[in-house]
Each structure stands twice: as structure tokens, then as C-alpha cells.
Amino acid sequence: xxxxxxxxxxxxxxxxxxxKLFHAVRRQSVSFNQLDERNMARIRYRKVNAETxxxxxxxxIVKGYEIAKGRYVVVDPDxxxxxxxxxxxxxxxxxxxxxxxxxxxxxxxxxxxxPDGTPKPYVLLARAMExxxxxAIGRYVMRNKQYTAAIRAEDGRLVMxxxxxxxxxxxxxxxxxxxxxxxxxxxxxxxxxxxxLVDSLTxxxxxxxxxxxxxxxxxxxxxxxxxxxxxxxxxxxAERPNVVDIMAALEASVAAAxxxxxxxxxxAAKDADVTAxxxxxxxxxxxxxSAAKQRTQKKPAKSTxxxxxxxxxxxxxxxxxxxxxxxxxxKKAAAKKTAKKSA
Numbered sequence: 001x002x003x004x005x006x007x008x009x010x011x012x013x014x015x016x017x018x019x020k021l022f023h024a025v026r027r028q029s030v031s032f033n034q035l036d037e038r039n040m041a042r043i044r045y046r047k048v049n050a051e052t053x054x055x056x057x058x059x060x061i062v063k064g065y066e067i068a069k070g071r072y073v074v075v076d077p078d079x080x081x082x083x084x085x086x087x088x089x090x091x092x093x094x095x096x097x098x099x100x101x102x103x104x105x106x107x108x109x110x111x112x113x114x115p116d117g118t119p120k121p122y123v124l125l126a127r128a129m130e131x132x133x134x135x136a137i138g139r140y141v142m143r144n145k146q147y148t149a150a151i152r153a154e155d156g157r158l159v160m161x162x163x164x165x166x167x168x169x170x171x172x173x174x175x176x177x178x179x180x181x182x183x184x185x186x187x188x189x190x191x192x193x194x195x196x197l198v199d200s201l202t203x204x205x206x207x208x209x210x211x212x213x214x215x216x217x218x219x220x221x222x223x224x225x226x227x228x229x230x231x232x233x234x235x236x237x238a239e240r241p242n243v244v245d246i247m248a249a250l251e252a253s254v255a256a257a258x259x260x261x262x263x264x265x266x267x268a269a270k271d272a273d274v275t276a277x278x279x280x281x282x283x284x285x286x287x288x289x290s291a292a293k294q295r296t297q298k299k300p301a302k303s304t305x306x307x308x309x310x311x312x313x314x315x316x317x318x319x320x321x322x323x324x325x326x327x328x329x330x331k332k333a334a335a336k337k338t339a340k341k342s343a
Contacts, residue, residue, distance in 0.1 A: 006142050007116055010125070010151070010158075012093035017121040019091070021142075024110035024159065030218045085146040091160075093151070096134040102150060106163045113151065113158035122158070129153035137163075193250040200257035 006021035034043035047056050064072035115122035129136065130153035138149055148163045172178050224231045 002112075004114075005111075008089035008091060008140070010093065010113070010138075011090045012136075012138075015121070016090075017125060018116035018118075019113045019122065019158075020116045021160070022112040022114060024112050028212065028215060030215050030222075084144055085141045087141045087144070091138045091140040091149065091151070093136045093138040095137050096129075096132070097137055098133065099135045099152060102135065102163075103169075105169055107150070108162040108164055111160045111162075113160050123156065126153045126156055126158050129158075130156070190247060190250070193247065193254065197250055197254045197257065200254055 002022050004020040004022055007019070008021075009016040009018050011017075035041065036043060047058075047061065048054060049056055062074050063077070064074045066072050113122075129151075136151040138151065140147055140149060148165065149160050150163055151158055151160045153159075221231050
């Protein structure tokens with residue numbers, strides 16, 4: 001059962017709607033602890049002086065901001081106190097905007113907003129926002145930090161996303177590799193071919209098709225080792241070569257996509273039961289299958305050719321042997337007949 005991470009009110013004008021905040025995304029990751037291999041005890045860290053190596057107690061630790069290499073401005077916690085945002089327990093809405101006016105790069109952490117108490121004010125706001133197609137922009141404070149947020153209505157519910165501040169968003173002009181893209185010469189034929197490739201792979205977005213394969217395989221490894229089973233580590237996949245002829249690559253990609261859409265990993269998952277969570281057994285089986293597939297793909301062509309040659313040679317030897325046996329049998333039969341006639 002999901003637990004609220006914050007509770008307060010949505011406030012605008014003279015209206016206050018009690019709400020609870022729940023995480024909309026539950027991050028899944030694999031984390032490891034560092035252990036001493038001699039007795040499997042956890043590794044602990046100490047706060048030590050970088051110059052002397054002596055351990056430093058909390059009483060002697062202060063906060064400093066580095067303004068130059070090795071030069072710090074020390075700030076006392078009491079000096080920061082007046083700047084701390086007041087925890088008002090309120091999401092103060094300031095304006096309503098169109099969703100398409102917000103660049104997706106600004107969206108940060110997503111939350112579900114749920115009514116806290118009587119649901120009618122919540123439902124009224126959600127339906128009004130959904131009918132108008134507007135998104136509410138507001139501010140709130142959580143854990144002594146102030147955030148800007150966007151609240152939108154979706155299927156009668158309110159979803160909130162914290163927003164990055166404008167000075168936190170990286171300007172594309174600061175990225176050297178993006179400069180001069182407008183001067184790159186691309187002809188109409190190349191654009192049409194690229195559009196054909198995009199069209200051939202166009203599909204509805206189904207997030208359940210996509211999985212964190214690394215995490216699933218690592219968890220499979222952990223489970224198998226915990227169960228005392230053997231796990232064969234797959235070989236690393238070779239890096240893809242750099243594309244030299246873009247048109248040849250586009251034409252080949254379009255042809256392959258048209259020949260079989262099922263080869264695309266996103267489309268191939270359509271027939272799978274993507275809604276069911278993988279069990280330990282299915283994850284382990286998938287990992288073993290993936291490892292075997294990668295090993296097969298990594299075998300050099302020379303080995304395959306060698307096997308094929310050996311196979312042909314074996315067939316030829318077998319045929320020669322059979323022919324030799326048949327010839328010997330015929331000679332023996334002829335000799336027998338001659339002996340009988342003589343007798």
C-alpha cells in the first residue's frame with residue numbers, strides 16, 4: 001500500500017483543498033553493500049581530516065562553500081536560518097497555463113495528489129481543469145526546500161510534477177557539438193528515406209513493453225547464486241560499427257523494417273504477457289536464454305565455416321566408405337559364383 005510523503009492543501013484565492021501527496025514513480029534499482037571478504041562484515045566509513053588522516057567528530061565539522069581551489073567561505077547554520085523557506089503545508093497556485101507551453105525538459109519528479117477528507121472540492125477542481133485543458137502552476141515547500149510544480153487533471157485525478165528552475169536547465173547553445181547543425185547539408189531524398197524509416201517503426205506507446213534488462217538479469221544472477229545454482233556470464237556484445245554511408249544504412253533499415261516488423265524489440269513484445277510481473281524462475285530462464293543467445297551471436301564466422309567444411313568432409317568420407325564396402329561385397333559374390341561353377 002502506497003504511503004503519503006506529504007500532506008497539506010491546494011490553495012488559490014479563498015479556496016483550500018486538503019490533499020495528500022504520493023510518489024507516482026517507484027524507482028527500481030539494484031544496490032550492493034561493500035563487505036570484507038574475510039568475514040563478510042559490512043564496510044563502514046569514517047569522517048577523517050584529509051591532511052592528517054585523523055578522525056573528526058561532528059563538533060568540529062562546519063559547512064564551507066568552495067569559491068576557489070582550496071579556498072572556502074564558512075557559513076554558520078544560524079546564518080542560513082532566515083533564508084529557510086517557511087513550511088506552509090500548502091501548494092499555492094499562481095496561474096493556469098496550457099500544457100504544451102511547458103517544455104518536457106522542465107518536468108522532474110511526479111506525484112499523485114489524492115483528497116484528504118471530503119473528496120468533493122478535489123473532484124470539482126479536477127473536472128474543471130480537465131474541461132478547460134489547463135495546467136496549474138504553483139509553489140510548495142517540502143523538507144526545507146521550495147519547489148515549483150505543475151498540476152494537471154487526468155481521468156478525474158490530479159497529477160503533480162515538480163519543475164526544474166529556468167537557471168537549472170542547460171542551454172543547448174552551451175553544447176559545442178550542437179553548434180552548426182543548421183549548416184549541415186541534407187538532401188530531400190535522404191530526408192524522405194529517414195521519414196520512411198520512422199513511419200515503418202511508428203507504433204502506439206506501450207510502456208509495459210520496455211524493461212530494465214540489466215536489473216532483471218542481475219536479480220536473476222543473485223537469485224540463482226542464493227539457490228546454489230550455476231550461472232554462466234554472457235560475453236559482452238561487440239560495439240556497433242560507425243555508420244559510413246548513411247543512405248545505404250537507411251535503405252537497409254527500411255527494407256528490414258518492412259520485411260518484418262516483428263524483429264523490432266518493441267513490437268516483438270506485443271504478443272507477450274507484458275502486464276504480469278516476471279517471477280524469479282522466468283527471470284532466471286530469460287537470463288539463461290539471453291546468455292546463450294549472446295554466446296551464439298559472438299561465435300566467429302570462421303568457426304562456422306570450419307564446422308561446415310568438416311561436416312562436408314565427413315559426408316564425403318562416409319560416402320567413399322560405403323562405395324568401397326559395396327564394391328568389396330560385389331567382388332566376393334562374383335568369386336563365389338565362379339568357385340561353384342568350377343566345382
